[in-house]
Amino acid sequence: MTVLDIDRAGRAYGSGHLRVVALDDVSLRVSAGEFVAVMGPSGSGKSTLLRLAGGLDQPTSGRVLLAGRDLTVLDEAGLAQARRRQVGFVFQEANLLPTLTAAENVAIALELDGVRPKAAMTGARGLLESLGLGAAGGRFPAQLSGGEQQRVAIARAVAGGRPLLLADEPTGALDALTGETVMGLLRRRCETGCAVVLATHNIRHAAWADRVLFLNDGRLAGETGPPAGPECLLQTGRTR
Amino acid sequence: MSAPIDSAEATAAGQAPRPPIIELAAVEKTYRTPGSRGVPFPALRGVDLSIAAGEMVAVTGPSGSGKTTIINLIAGIDRPTAGTVTVNGSRLDQMTEEQLAVWRGRTIGIVFQFFQLMPTLTAIENATLPLDLARRGGLRERRATASRNLATVGLADLGDRLPTELSGGEQQRVAIARAMACQPPVLLGDEPTGNLDTHLARDMLGLLKSLNGSGTTVVYVTHDLALAEMASRIVSVRDGLITGDTARRP
Amino acid sequence: MHGYGLKTEFEAATGDVWPLNVGQVYTTLARLERDGMVSAETDADGQKIYQITDPGRDELARWFETPVPREVIPRQEMAIKLVFAMRSGVTDVTAVVQRQRVATVRALQDVTRLKADAEASGDTAWLLMLDALVFQAEAEARWLDMCEARLAREQVTAGLARRRAEIHHTGTRAAAADPAAVERSSE
Numbered sequence: 001m002t003v004l005d006i007d008r009a010g011r012a013y014g015s016g017h018l019r020v021v022a023l024d025d026v027s028l029r030v031s032a033g034e035f036v037a038v039m040g041p042s043g044s045g046k047s048t049l050l051r052l053a054g055g056l057d058q059p060t061s062g063r064v065l066l067a068g069r070d071l072t073v074l075d076e077a078g079l080a081q082a083r084r085r086q087v088g089f090v091f092q093e094a095n096l097l098p099t100l101t102a103a104e105n106v107a108i109a110l111e112l113d114g115v116r117p118k119a120a121m122t123g124a125r126g127l128l129e130s131l132g133l134g135a136a137g138g139r140f141p142a143q144l145s146g147g148e149q150q151r152v153a154i155a156r157a158v159a160g161g162r163p164l165l166l167a168d169e170p171t172g173a174l175d176a177l178t179g180e181t182v183m184g185l186l187r188r189r190c191e192t193g194c195a196v197v198l199a200t201h202n203i204r205h206a207a208w209a210d211r212v213l214f215l216n217d218g219r220l221a222g223e224t225g226p227p228a229g230p231e232c233l234l235q236t237g238r239t240r
Numbered sequence: 241m242s243a244p245i246d247s248a249e250a251t252a253a254g255q256a257p258r259p260p261i262i263e264l265a266a267v268e269k270t271y272r273t274p275g276s277r278g279v280p281f282p283a284l285r286g287v288d289l290s291i292a293a294g295e296m297v298a299v300t301g302p303s304g305s306g307k308t309t310i311i312n313l314i315a316g317i318d319r320p321t322a323g324t325v326t327v328n329g330s331r332l333d334q335m336t337e338e339q340l341a342v343w344r345g346r347t348i349g350i351v352f353q354f355f356q357l358m359p360t361l362t363a364i365e366n367a368t369l370p371l372d373l374a375r376r377g378g379l380r381e382r383r384a385t386a387s388r389n390l391a392t393v394g395l396a397d398l399g400d401r402l403p404t405e406l407s408g409g410e411q412q413r414v415a416i417a418r419a420m421a422c423q424p425p426v427l428l429g430d431e432p433t434g435n436l437d438t439h440l441a442r443d444m445l446g447l448l449k450s451l452n453g454s455g456t457t458v459v460y461v462t463h464d465l466a467l468a469e470m471a472s473r474i475v476s477v478r479d480g481l482i483t484g485d486t487a488r489r490p
Numbered sequence: 491m492h493g494y495g496l497k498t499e500f501e502a503a504t505g506d507v508w509p510l511n512v513g514q515v516y517t518t519l520a521r522l523e524r525d526g527m528v529s530a531e532t533d534a535d536g537q538k539i540y541q542i543t544d545p546g547r548d549e550l551a552r553w554f555e556t557p558v559p560r561e562v563i564p565r566q567e568m569a570i571k572l573v574f575a576m577r578s579g580v581t582d583v584t585a586v587v588q589r590q591r592v593a594t595v596r597a598l599q600d601v602t603r604l605k606a607d608a609e610a611s612g613d614t615a616w617l618l619m620l621d622a623l624v625f626q627a628e629a630e631a632r633w634l635d636m637c638e639a640r641l642a643r644e645q646v647t648a649g650l651a652r653r654r655a656e657i658h659h660t661g662t663r664a665a666a667a668d669p670a671a672v673e674r675s676s677e
Contacts, residue, residue, distance in 0.1 A: 039595075041635070048511045056360060056402060076400035080362045089360045097369070098318065098356050099344060101337070108373060138337055140317050184606070203631045204624060207598035214591065224596040 002065075002164045003195040004030040004053055009062035011048050011218075022048040024218045025062070030197060032163060035190045037198045037206035040215035046199035049215065053197060054087045054166045067163055084112075086198055088157035090167040094149035096141040102128060102152045103137035109159040127155040131181065146173045154182055158189050164237040165189060167198045171205060183208040259329070261457050262291040262314055267323035269309050269480075275461065284310040285480035287323070291459060291460055293425070296452040298468035299461045301477035307461045310477065311430050314459065315348050316340045345374050349419030349427045349456075353434035355411040357403045363414045364390060364399035370421035389417040393447060409440040416447060420456075427451060429460035433467060437462045492537055493519055505619050522546070568630070572637060584641055591634050628642045 011023040023045040026143050030036050038046050051057040052064050055071045058079075062200055064071045067086050071079060088109075096105045106124035111117060131151045141149050157165055167186065171179040183205050186196050190210075198209065206212050214222040264384050269284040284306045291297055299307045312318035313325050314334045325332040335343065357366045367386035376382060390399055393413040403411050413430065419427060429448065433441035445460075445467055452458045460471070463489050476484035491499075497510045497520070519540055522528045527546035530538045542550070568590055575583050601623050608617045 001591050021335070027248065054360070056404075080365060080400065082358055084365070087360075093361065095356075097316065097358075097359055098352060099348070099350055100373075104341060112372060142312070142317070187606075203598060203628050204602070207595060207624075209603040211597070212595050212599070214588065216588075219540060222592045224599060 005065040009059040037209035094153035298471035353431035
């Protein structure tokens with residue numbers, strides 16, 4: 001089932017000789033359960049692509065279909081609704097609500113989905129536990145380190161059962177081992193049917209994906225397919 | 241509308257003294273820096289502060305003076321290591337986390353230096369969030385309330401905009417509309433104008449002043465003396481102690 | 491241990507990444523025996539069984555304690571490919587870089603999957619091996635980014651040079667036709 005269908009989308013700003021093309025004729029289709037990574041240098045269009053995918057911006061050409069709905073024909077209120085129902089976001093900044101504890105920040109994502117408060121809190125604590133933040137649930141964002149705040153933000157994004165998760169450089173402030181934990185978490189989300197699109201310049205993290213796309217100057221420059229499978233290890237064909 | 245500044249003055253004016261809406265008594269707050277070599281850091285070293293309902297108070301001082309700690313204690317985001325904190329009749333130091341969460345949602349609105357808006361929610365969605373959390377009424381009702389709050393802060397037609405589509409001043413106004421969502425009696429600001437230019441900062445404080453005029457108690461932290469002077473009372477903090485208070489009589 | 495046993499144990503420990511030629515193993519064992527690092531006995535079937543000696547153990551300890559020397563630069567096929575692609579006038583060298591990048595990431599995807607399994611089974615020695623492959627791939631990817639940046643800068647510089655040459659050429663011709671125009675258009 002196709003969750004995200006970006007069809008020859010382009011995004012340009014300005015006009016005439018001041019025109020800047022952030023994205024040019026990019027197509028991407030992501031199915032439920034698929035983990036796609038997008039790599040490219042700064043200015044390559046990764047963030048623009050994610051913003052279009054999440055309905056935070058509209059393309060200047062082409063279409064974006066999210067869970068079958070054409071976002072380009074929606075007004076701002078319609079886009080807001082589509083975002084709320086279909087997409088979980090993780091950015092470089094955690095964007096937590098400062099007057100709620102870590103656990104509450106995660107729990108509201110569940111409550112806004114209709115989960116009852118007690119169950120939401122239990123779910124929230126469980127997620128924080130899996131990210132090594134079991135003891136931090138009762139603390140406020142101001143009392144957490146940058147890396148801890150980011151993990152809470154990730155827990156919040158994966159908490160609701162939304163079909164699409166968009167992550168834009170989520171591991172920038174995290175150490176290598178925590179970064180790996182986060183990638184493992186994204187991978188597991190895919191196994192439950194979520195589609196994940198990750199923008200990153202970290203190649204070790206991109207390698208967790210089923211497919212890696214390369215962007216350069218707003219265009220698709222290459223793509224790896226799914227890995228060959230456990231039977232193939234380098235040139236020797238051995239598995240453990 | 242002007243309220244007596246303290247009980248002494250009220251008594252002198254022949255009125256029954258009103259209990260303060262905010263009271264810190266002998267408050268101390270010591271932080272342990274993380275790690276095994278945690279050196280204790282005394283953020284507040286014995287603070288007494290009494291604020292009456294309807295006052296507008298600026299708290300000033302250099303960075304590290306303890307002013308933000310005072311705001312956090314009033315908001316129930318932090319607990320004192322010693323002393324008592326009483327806000328709107330509730331002893332915060334005696335409440336559990338769950339009780340504090342509910343109390344905070346009803347009593348406190350807070351605005352920070354960096355706008356803390358959710359980047360994936362529109363202005364009206366951000367302004368509705370506290371109402372969603374408090375589960376006040378149905379969706380339509382909540383949206384209507386948020387819409388009115390946005391109009392109060394001068395953003396009537398910008399409800400469907402995302403934060404990235406708003407200017408710094410507009411984003412801060414959304415933050416204020418969000419803080420006022422549940423009509424809390426106390427509005428706190430931690431450097432609420434910190435990121436805006438002087439002109440916008442004065443506009444922002446003008447907005448806080450008009451909210452104060454409608455009865456909300458406003459307490460804001462600022463390091464800018466010119467902005468502090470827009471309040472009717474200035475409390476100065478230094479090295480964890482109150483060193484000045486324009487309400488005190490010599 | 492028999493020579494053939496040594497081969498299979500080595501390959502098992504290093505994940506078959508460097509398969510050994512059995513003839514090479516026997517030649518090396520013969521040399522080690524000559525140098526006194528190992529001793530040999532013949533078993534009932536006439537096969538040679540090797541054992542490490544005390545001098546051999548000392549040499550082993552010395553090897554563990556000495557860092558691997560870095561003076562020898564192994565041949566880098568990809569670097570050679572790029573050098574000669576540029577020299578032979580291949581029009582789109584960036585495409586060569588991009589193709590290599592795709593292959594590197596594809597290999598890294600394989601290794602990452604194996605790592606996930608290895609984490610689950612707790613095989614630390616194997617994980618060390620896989621990590622070596624991961625970081626080598628990352629190093630290559632970073633170097634490819636650098637190549638691309640240099641190529642891009644070179645294209646910009648070449649483009650500017652061409653433009654300047656055009657302007658100069660046009661200017662020279664125009665000056666010959668109309669000397670006054672040179673005063674107006676000085677660039």
